[in-house]
Amino acid sequence: MSIPLPLFIAIPLATAFLLPMFGRKGKTAATVLANLVTISLLVFAVASIGKTEVYEIGKWSIPLGINLVLDGLSSLLLLAISVVSAAAMLFSARYMEQYTAKAKYLSLFLLMVAGMNGVVLSGDIFNLFVFLEIASLASYALVGFGCEHEELEASFKYMVLGSIGSIFVLFAVALVYGNTGTLNMAYISEAIQYSGLNAGLDFALALFTVGFGLKAALVPFHAWLPDAHPSAPAPISAMLSGILIKTLGIYALARVVFNVFGVSISIGWLLIVLGLLSMVAGAFLAIGQWDLKRLMAYSSISQIGYVVLGIGLGATLIARGANLAWASLAILGGLFHLVNHAVYKSLLFLTSGSVEMSTGTRQMKQMGGLAEKLPITRTTCTVASASIVGIPPFSGFWSKLILVIAAVQAQFYWIAAIIVFVSLCTLIMYLKVQRYVFLGELPENLQQVKENKGSMLVAMVFLACLCVLMGLLVLVPDLKQAILEPAVKVLTDGLKYSADVKGM
């Protein structure tokens, strides 16, 4: 069964505008409807694995019209988006009861999902910018959803930096249009292969890197993330850290660099350096934090570094003309880490939400001994921590192992050393979380704490099971070939993208 691609965007978009009409009385109905939407998107994403398809909107043939492209990379990202959003939506069914205006929250949530699906599917660079803005605007509003002092401040900071990033992207789109005369990514790629890069296109590539780098919170551009992600409600933190920065930042950057402009040694090294900086700086800053969610936000910066490092390593190896198998191993590591991080970081943020809801605080110094009071939260948090640290057989271990092997194989021994070193820093971070939140003495005022019930537990257990099972994605050859290999192939094929899209 083939699923029409516009449904991925149309269903959440239509529901998002329908939900505010439910008002206060229809809160339960709105929640059920929103959950149905995210779960049906999950089903669609699973059904679309392994398919490649081009959809021309309104039957206008490209390059006249806008097209949606589903290829290996898109379906991998679609799957990640729908898994995280289904879990976060399930979690918010109960968690968001403490806020007013739940219907508006659900509507913004679905708007963000629609924007991200659009970014992933779009084959037109201006359309990509439009969806990027839809997702970003929804996320600005969601960060400030609580409307308290900290939330408004974080939201403003995020919005200023995010808007600057978006404007850079728009400027780059304008430059690309001026130099190539088309907005379709396949045709831009063809025009660039035909005429080569000129100064204007180089500038456009630089603007794309900064713009998407701001969205992805790579280290020189990371200032907004540690404020914005902790201030949002927990399910939204899970969405932002788990998937939004990857879709708007990493995916868009990889698509533009690999498939539209073509890789070069300089851009490959730029990505490697950005990745390493993010890894090291994020890890060091995270260790010193005492706010639970802030620690996790900094660790997101560090983990995003791994993904960018893997992709940059692949780009450098392809540009050098080295063995393609080495390059694809590095990219495989990066993309696999992206999916893994989406699952375990969203799980970590959900557990932090559960802890916050039970205890009413995020400060680790005021907690302790919660292991007995919150047994399921504790177990899922430990599974996620083990994954992020990279303890076998949990998922994080395999992606880090692949990255280390790829770095050693390409004879970048120092990069492999840094990867292992940052893993150690991550271990310290999450030992600290375990020690101060779940072990130790239970403070007086937390004696009455109770475990959360219902949908919150279901969401956390679902993600924890995924954490354990994700390793199978690389260990079982069939799964690897169905899900990860096509995504890697899209990037290693590079500029063949334009021929592929036109041929479909």
Added chain:
Amino acid sequence: MPYSLCFLLFMLGLYCAVVKKNMVKIVVGIMVMEYAVNLFLIMLGFRFGGEAPIIGRSHVDSETGQIVASFLNSSVDPLPQALVLTAIVISLGSLALMISICIRTYEKYGTFDITQIRRLKG
């Protein structure tokens, strides 16, 4: 020359957004950047003595049924204008959200000065 002036406008907006301490001025700076980019897009489609790209009866050669060359050489590219319209609508949305957050922040903190709005650190 017009392009460099447009770029200057962009840089002015960026300077304003980065350096100013007042929240509203930061928003103004971002909007100046946005308009500079819109202006750039419009200039891409500009043509001296251009005409609207709408094919009327007078533009079609009555004998061959082809579009006459003078029309092809003087009609302007309509796409940048469509892009600018979209971009303006998007920037309107983000402007509305930014201003409303500014107002809510003012209600909470009683000031627009970002050096005094610093609860988040570290």
